[in-house]
Amino acid sequence: xxxxxxxxxxxxxxxxxxxxxxxxxxxxxxxxxxxxxxxxxxxxxxxxxxxxxxxxxxxxxxxxxxxxxxxxxxxxxxxxxxxxxxxxxxxxxxxxxxxxxxxxxxxxxxxxxxxxxxxxxxxxxxxxxxxxxxxxxxxxxxxxxxxxxxxxxxxxxxxxxxxxxxxxxxxxxxxxxxxxxxxxxxxxxxxxxxxxxxxxxxxxxxxxxxxxxxxxxxxxxx
Amino acid sequence: xxxxxxxxxxxxxxxxxxxxxxxxxxxxxxxxxxxxxxxxxxxxxxxxxxxxxxxxxxxxxxxxxxxxxxxxxxxxxxxxxxxxxxxxxxxxxxxxxxxxxxxxxxxxxxxxxxxxxxxxxxxxxxxxxxxxxxxxxxxxxxxxxxxxxxxxxxxxxxxxxxxxxxxxxxxxxxxxxxxxxxxxxxxxxxxxxxxxxxxxxxxxxxxxxxxxxxxxxxxxxxxxxxxxxxxxxxxxxxxxxxxxxxxxxxxxxxxxxx
Numbered sequence: 001x002x003x004x005x006x007x008x009x010x011x012x013x014x015x016x017x018x019x020x021x022x023x024x025x026x027x028x029x030x031x032x033x034x035x036x037x038x039x040x041x042x043x044x045x046x047x048x049x050x051x052x053x054x055x056x057x058x059x060x061x062x063x064x065x066x067x068x069x070x071x072x073x074x075x076x077x078x079x080x081x082x083x084x085x086x087x088x089x090x091x092x093x094x095x096x097x098x099x100x101x102x103x104x105x106x107x108x109x110x111x112x113x114x115x116x117x118x119x120x121x122x123x124x125x126x127x128x129x130x131x132x133x134x135x136x137x138x139x140x141x142x143x144x145x146x147x148x149x150x151x152x153x154x155x156x157x158x159x160x161x162x163x164x165x166x167x168x169x170x171x172x173x174x175x176x177x178x179x180x181x182x183x184x185x186x187x188x189x190x191x192x193x194x195x196x197x198x199x200x201x202x203x204x205x206x207x208x209x210x211x212x213x214x215x216x217x218x219x220x221x222x
Numbered sequence: 223x224x225x226x227x228x229x230x231x232x233x234x235x236x237x238x239x240x241x242x243x244x245x246x247x248x249x250x251x252x253x254x255x256x257x258x259x260x261x262x263x264x265x266x267x268x269x270x271x272x273x274x275x276x277x278x279x280x281x282x283x284x285x286x287x288x289x290x291x292x293x294x295x296x297x298x299x300x301x302x303x304x305x306x307x308x309x310x311x312x313x314x315x316x317x318x319x320x321x322x323x324x325x326x327x328x329x330x331x332x333x334x335x336x337x338x339x340x341x342x343x344x345x346x347x348x349x350x351x352x353x354x355x356x357x358x359x360x361x362x363x364x365x366x367x368x369x370x371x372x373x374x375x376x377x378x379x380x381x382x383x384x385x386x387x388x389x390x391x392x393x394x395x396x397x398x399x400x401x402x403x404x405x406x407x408x409x410x411x412x413x414x415x416x417x418x419x420x421x422x423x424x425x426x427x428x429x430x431x432x433x434x435x436x437x438x439x440x441x442x443x444x445x446x447x448x449x450x451x452x453x454x455x456x457x458x459x460x461x462x463x464x465x466x467x468x469x470x471x472x473x474x475x476x477x478x479x480x
Contacts, residue, residue: 117322117324119320119322119324120324120326122287122320122324123318123320123324123325123326123383124326124338125287125313126285126287126313126316126317126318126387127313127337127338127342127386127387127390128310128313128314128338128342128343128390129337129338129341129342130306130310133341133342137337137341138326141328142326142327142328145328217328219327219328219329219370219372220370220372220373221327221372222372
């Protein structure tokens with residue numbers, strides 16, 4: 001083995017790699033925000049009284065969880081324009097990440113909601129609160145607390161999945177790395193550095209979720 | 223708010239709660255059979271009977287936690303129906319205390335007591351807090367206002383649950399086996415709170431096996447079996463000369479235990 005390490009292209013490209021990290025963080029955070037909205041909304045519809053809505057959510061979850069993310073993102077980027085919906089790479093990536101993460105979030109959050117005892121709901125109703133208030137004010141926070149570790153790992157996964165958005169050249173770390181690598185052929189150095197960056201980003205995400213957890217779910221339980 | 227428009231004018235105003243011919247099924251199983259019960263304002267009723275006799279189901283029909291299939295229930299003159307505005311209006315006037323307290327774990331004691339008045343009665347924060355602190359004082363737990371439910375003992379939690387229900391200024395209080403989940407040494411503090419409430423003139427229906435409480439507080443004791451009311455009498459009469467064999471049997475079993 002006489003491969004000689006040469007980090008010059010990586011060092012030259014460092015400013016663009018570091019700003020690309022911000023692109024990755026942006027995609028992640030926007031994707032998560034959308035995923036949590038879809039997740040909570042989906043749980044509400046999933047247990048709605050209207051049969052068609054329940055089926056719609058179940059079908060959505062099955063469709064998204066049993067097809068590859070790359071195909072989903074290609075579908076939005078290449079197929080939807082044929083129906084007249086044309087989106088730039090970054091919005092496409094955010095929507096794809098949100099939809100994909102949302103489908104998993106529905107199942108995770110639903111597990112949390114089901115872990116809340118019926119007595120909690122009855123106590124809320126008996127106090128004259130409506131069903132929607134009971135869900136929002138009484139069920140949601142303990143339910144999210146119960147499944148927060150699973151949600152955290154799902155969202156770290158979502159963060160790492162942003163790299164797939166390089167396939168439609170959305171602005172994020174992997175696509176910038178690909179460009180530097182194809183200009184320099186320094187694969188080992190470029191992808192080695194990027195691996196390290198992803199590790200740091202994941203770790204930051206976990207810290208971020210740890211802070212949220214400490215802030216909103218720190219109430220004592222038995 | 224819209225509780226006025228949803229409330230029919232009071233008829234036969236002396237009965238706070240009136241159940242007439244109420245029947246309930248769980249599928250094939252008949253849980254309540256021809257329940258007729260009238261409770262006057264300020265009256266204290268103790269409901270007892272073997273487990274599965276329908277006592278909890280009965281009081282849970284009054285605030286529509288359980289739907290029923292036949293008969294009529296009136297609360298303060300309003301006929302209970304499936305209309306959610308009517309149900310909400312009645313639930314705002316009927317407080318309920320549960321066997322397992324059901325305090326909200328993510329809210330402090332004070333927040334537990336302020337939530338429904340603010341969200342359901344649209345009370346201001348200051349108003350809700352003042353009421354909550356006053357009623358927490360009344361159940362002798364004011365100094366725990368900033369704690370979370372998990373930091374309290376069972377007896378303390380149940381007293382908070384009573385205060386939480388009282389914060390809605392209910393006209394009636396329903397108690398569903400409020401001491402059954404408590405360690406023996408905590409039963410007394412909860413019963414004392416309930417006795418205090420009774421002395422202040424609250425209309426109460428209590429499902430309980432605490433016969434001492436029934437003797438001391440109840441105006442009438444009602445015995446249920448197999449989903450029907452078997453016997454009702456003032457406590458003196460109920461305990462000394464029960465008319466029905468099933469009542470005698472039940473009293474024999476329950477009084478031997480105590």
